Amino acid sequence: MSAKKVLVIGGAGYIGAHVCEELIAAGYEVRIYDDFSNGLRTRITAFPDVVEANILDRASLIKALQGVDSVIHLAAKKAVEESVADPLKYYENNFGGTLNILMAMHEANVKKIVFSSTAAVYSPSDKSAITEEDATVPLSPYGATKLLAEQLIESVGKAEGVSSISLRYFNVAGSGSDAMGDNSRDNLVPKVYAAITENKRPEIYGNDYPTPDGTCIRDYIHVTDLAKAHIYALRAVENNMISDIYNVGSGRGYSVKEVMDEVSNAIGKDLDPILAIRRPGDSPKLIASIDKIGKELGWKPERTLKEMIASSWSAWRSAGGKR
Numbered sequence: 001m002s003a004k005k006v007l008v009i010g011g012a013g014y015i016g017a018h019v020c021e022e023l024i025a026a027g028y029e030v031r032i033y034d035d036f037s038n039g040l041r042t043r044i045t046a047f048p049d050v051v052e053a054n055i056l057d058r059a060s061l062i063k064a065l066q067g068v069d070s071v072i073h074l075a076a077k078k079a080v081e082e083s084v085a086d087p088l089k090y091y092e093n094n095f096g097g098t099l100n101i102l103m104a105m106h107e108a109n110v111k112k113i114v115f116s117s118t119a120a121v122y123s124p125s126d127k128s129a130i131t132e133e134d135a136t137v138p139l140s141p142y143g144a145t146k147l148l149a150e151q152l153i154e155s156v157g158k159a160e161g162v163s164s165i166s167l168r169y170f171n172v173a174g175s176g177s178d179a180m181g182d183n184s185r186d187n188l189v190p191k192v193y194a195a196i197t198e199n200k201r202p203e204i205y206g207n208d209y210p211t212p213d214g215t216c217i218r219d220y221i222h223v224t225d226l227a228k229a230h231i232y233a234l235r236a237v238e239n240n241m242i243s244d245i246y247n248v249g250s251g252r253g254y255s256v257k258e259v260m261d262e263v264s265n266a267i268g269k270d271l272d273p274i275l276a277i278r279r280p281g282d283s284p285k286l287i288a289s290i291d292k293i294g295k296e297l298g299w300k301p302e303r304t305l306k307e308m309i310a311s312s313w314s315a316w317r318s319a320g321g322k323r
Contacts, residue, residue, distance in 0.1 A: 005029040006234065007068045007110075009055060009101065010075030011047070012039025014182045015116070015172060018227035019072060020047060021180075026231045033064050034075070043180055055097035061104035070112035070238065072230055073101055076146070079186040080120065083142035084280045094145035095152070102156050112237045113153065114230055115166040119219070119247070119286045121147040122168075126210075129289035132168070132245050139283055154243050163237040170219035170249030170288045172226055174308035181315025182223075188256065189309070192263050192271065193316045202271055204256050206278035209285075215256035217285040219249035222303035222311075232297040249288030250301045262309045 006023055010016040011032030016039065020030050024046075032047055035054040044050065053060035055075050065071070076094045077083070083090040098115070105113065120143030123135040138144040150166045157164045173189045175181045182190045195202040207214035229248045236242060254262075257273075264271050293299050 003027055003029045004069040004238075005031060005067055007031050007033055007064055007071045009033045009071060009073045010039065010116070012036060012041065012044050012050075013074060014180070014184060015169075015223060015226060016074045017043035017180055018176050018223050019074065019230045020044065021176060022224075022227040022231050031064060031068060033061070038183070040183060055093070055100055058100050058104050061101060062107045065104055065108035065110050068108070068110055070114070070234060071101065071105060071110060072114045072116075072234065073098065074116040076116065078118075078142060078184075080140045080142050080282065081186075081279050083140050083145070087141035090141045090145045094142070095148045098149040098152055102152065102162075105162065106160060111160075111162050112234075113162060113164045114233045114237060115149065115153055115164065117150050117166040117168045117245070118143060118146045119168050119170045119249070119288065120283075121150070122283070122286065124283040125285065129251065129287050130247065131289040132247055132292055140280075150245065157243045161241065163241050164243050165233040165237055166245045167229060167233055167248045168245060168288075169226060170221055170247070170286060172223050173220050173305075173312055174222040174224065174303065175311045175315035176224045176227070178315045178318035180223075181312060181319055188218075188259060189263070189312050190316070192260060193313065196267065196271070197316075201274045202260065203276040204260070204273045205276050205282065207275050208278075211255060211284055213255050213257045216282055217253040217255045217287065219251065219253055219287045220259070220305055220308060221248060221250045221301055222308050225250075225301040225303055229293065229297075229299045232293075232299040236297055244296075246293040246297065247288040247290055248293060249290055251288055251290045253285065253287035254305055259305070259309075262305055263313070266309045266313045
């Protein structure tokens with residue numbers, strides 16, 4: 001019996017490449033679909049089956065879906081600040097792209113999908129941990145497009161018998177290997193490393209939030225733990241006709257200042273960050289409740305913030321600070 005084939009859309013990205021590695025380890029075959037606008041070929045040298053195309057190209061999607069059993073959809077524009085300044089770009093790519101993928105899946109008769117969503121769909125909350133049932137009133141167009149995509153997947157799933165899980169990521173950090181580091185210009189940890197490399201002081205966007213040290217609190221999850229969650233989700237959509245949503249985080253919150261302190265410990269140098277004004281669209285606090293995914297899918301995170309910072313710093317140095 002041949003292995004099941006998964007189309008990983010956005011598979012050359014930081015998270016996507018880690019998902020591809022976990023799929024192979026779990027016995028799946030992988031086809032990668034990526035436009036390389038942010039993905040890196042150096043991450044996927046072990047994967048020969050690669051389609052270079054955009055998610056707005058339906059013909060290419062339909063062709064790429066031939067012989068595929070399921071889809072993991074990670075492709076998206078994801079900068080909160082940019083989404084506020086250019087919402088049309090985000091609605092076209094994130095919502096329009098997801099619509100295109102579902103249309104292509106319909107044409108190719110593929111009925112299983114795991115979707116990469118985000119904690120940015122949630123309303124700001126003072127709760128100790130956010131559950132999947134909490135209010136969703138996104139503060140940014142980025143979050144709004146992801147919520148719309150979730151709803152689209154759910155409605156199409158009910159109408160056409162598509163089994164789906166949307167995974168709401170919290171903040172992702174770390175690296176599974178030195179070749180797999182985060183090259184995003186928008187994530188906190190690589191932004192700090194970029195500043196260090198350029199002999200600049202990293203910035204903290206706002207220190208007047210209603211949090212203990214005044215900086216935003218986020219739930220950080222190691223990218224390898226997150227990638228493994230996709231395997232648990234994929235098995236669930238394979239084994240049952242479902243439509244569900246799960247938070248994926250560590251279940252613990254760290255402030256921006258705490259993350260920078262951990263970076264300081266890793267590099268042996270005080271970062272002396274600059275205090276800048278708040279960014280539009282940022283929530284003061286986002287911490288995941290991960291009870292549901294633990295109870296229903298059996299997944300749990302294993303790695304600490306210290307491991308996230310140590311592995312990401314090693315990957316950054318290995319790349320010569322040019323990710």
